Amino acid sequence: MARSKSAETSDPTHTDAADGANHRLSTGVTGLDEVLDGGLLPRSAYLLRGGPGCGKTTLGLHFLTTGTRSKERVLYISLSEPEGQLRRNANGLGFNLEGVTFLDLGPTSEYFSKSESYDIFSPSEVEQEPLTRQIVQAVERLKPQRVFLDSTTQFRYLSTDTFQYRKQVTSFLRFLVNHGATVLFTSEGTQETPDDDLKFMADGVIELAYAPEGRTLSVIKFRGSSFLPGDHSMRLGADGMAVYPKIFSTKIRRDVEEQHRRIVMIDSIAGYALSMRGRDLTTNLHALGMYLKSVGVTLLLINETENITGEFRATDGNVSYLSDNIVFLRYLELDGQMRKAIGVLKKRAGDFEKTLREIEITRYGLKVGKPLTGLRGILGGTPEIIGAKPA
Ligand SMILES: Nc1ncnc2c1ncn2[C@@H]1O[C@H](COP(=O)(O)OP(=O)(O)OP(=O)(O)O)[C@@H](O)[C@H]1O
Numbered sequence: 252m253a254r255s256k257s258a259e260t261s262d263p264t265h266t267d268a269a270d271g272a273n274h275r276l277s278t279g280v281t282g283l284d285e286v287l288d289g290g291l292l293p294r295s296a297y298l299l300r301g302g303p304g305c306g307k308t309t310l311g312l313h314f315l316t317t318g319t320r321s322k323e324r325v326l327y328i329s330l331s332e333p334e335g336q337l338r339r340n341a342n343g344l345g346f347n348l349e350g351v352t353f354l355d356l357g358p359t360s361e362y363f364s365k366s367e368s369y370d371i372f373s374p375s376e377v378e379q380e381p382l383t384r385q386i387v388q389a390v391e392r393l394k395p396q397r398v399f400l401d402s403t404t405q406f407r408y409l410s411t412d413t414f415q416y417r418k419q420v421t422s423f424l425r426f427l428v429n430h431g432a433t434v435l436f437t438s439e440g441t442q443e444t445p446d447d448d449l450k451f452m453a454d455g456v457i458e459l460a461y462a463p464e465g466r467t468l469s470v471i472k473f474r475g476s477s478f479l480p481g482d483h484s485m486r487l488g489a490d491g492m493a494v495y496p497k498i499f500s501t502k503i504r505r506d507v508e509e510q511h512r513r514i515v516m517i518d519s520i521a522g523y524a525l526s527m528r529g530r531d532l533t534t535n536l537h538a539l540g541m542y543l544k545s546v547g548v549t550l551l552l553i554n555e556t557e558n559i560t561g562e563f564r565a566t567d568g569n570v571s572y573l574s575d576n577i578v579f580l581r582y583l584e585l586d587g588q589m590r591k592a593i594g595v596l597k598k599r600a601g602d603f604e605k606t607l608r609e610i611e612i613t614r615y616g617l618k619v620g621k622p623l624t625g626l627r628g629i630l631g632g633t634p635e636i637i638g639a640k641p642a
């Protein structure tokens with residue numbers, strides 16, 4: 252479907268500048284805006300494809316709640332999951348659905364007990380008209396800026412034939428876009444019900460997949476914009492979805508050279524490893540480190556350690572040998588209080604202080620205190636005062 256250049260607007264906040272090529276809508280998913288070169292282009296319709304449990308609804312919830320946070324009008328049209336169940340699952344994932352208007356068009360339980368008409372009419376003849384009317388009324392009343400339609404597969408069953416279905420979906424998406432909406436619509440796309448036609452209609456296509464090596468997200472089409480190609484690692488967790496854009500060191504290299512960067516920070520090594528999808532992390536970091544050093548750029552690698560206290564390890568995944576210097580941060584329990592300490596473990600050139608110092612994060616930044624002397628067992632996380640009598 253072509254983007255409507257003459258889209259009517261009933262949005263009082265709309266300006267021509269808002270339609271400019273630089274204006275993007277955030278998807279609300281960590282890492283996905285980067286894959287989409289800044290975010291979605293407004294007033295376009297995007298297809299979100301993926302099998303069962305791939306994260307379609309979760310991405311839709313990010314998309315809508317990001318809109319409500321900036322006071323946009325948003326509409327959730329559900330043809331699959333009932334509103335109550337959606338709200339429960341969304342709350343479980345920490346989404347605040349205040350401000351999200353729901354249009355629950357899924358079949359109710361009454362459908363089962365009052366379905367005599369289905370013996371005489373095909374579902375398309377019975378259901379389609381009221382569905383259309385409900386959607387048109389809701390859109391004209393709310394004038395949503397974001398619409399999440401989950402899922403279009405149900406429409407397919409309501410249409411009499413494929414030609415009719417394509418015509419209906421195209422005109423429906425055009426109707427939403429012409430009313431000022433940016434639309435994300437989902438489709439399962441199974442072998443039994445291929446959805447290639449939707450890929451042609453959409454202004455962009457985002458695919459979610461679940462392979463044995465992990466979940467992935469890929470953009471296969473994005474009209475009017477560039478995007479990061481390839482399969483990007485994706486995670487679904489207790490706080491929703493996160494995407495780890497695939498970076499090749501060539502992209503970093505180009506950025507360093509074009510922008511004359513002096514410092515590059517990778518935060519964190521675990522995220523970088525995910526974005527590399529199983530390729531050799533140590534070799535890649537080694538090559539990147541050697542290159543940056545050769546052009547006089549400082550590389551900061553952030554490594555999260557798994558345990559808060561207890562057994563101390565400088566880095567996971569054997570990357571410590573790549574570093575010229577290692578600074579570590581550590582939690583300590585002292586007199587029943589959680590404290591933080593900083594220390595230097597390695598410095599390739601020159602001497603350094605071997606004691607740890609307490610640190611505090613204040614509103615002025617990081618404050619490094621005096622050396623922590625008179626203690627033993629600091630690296631274990633539960634230090635004791637030297638000379639103190641055992642309890
Ligand atoms: N609280 C949670 N913690 C961790 N993972 C979760 C949590 N809630 C959901 N998930 C993951 O997200 C997946 C479901 O995501 P979602 O409902 O967005 O997928 P979907 O593509 O919409 O599925 P369907 O096709 O069934 O509608 C679950 O299978 C589960 O792996």
Ligand SMILES: [Mg+2]
Binds near residue numbers: 307308309401
């Ligand atoms: Mg779903």
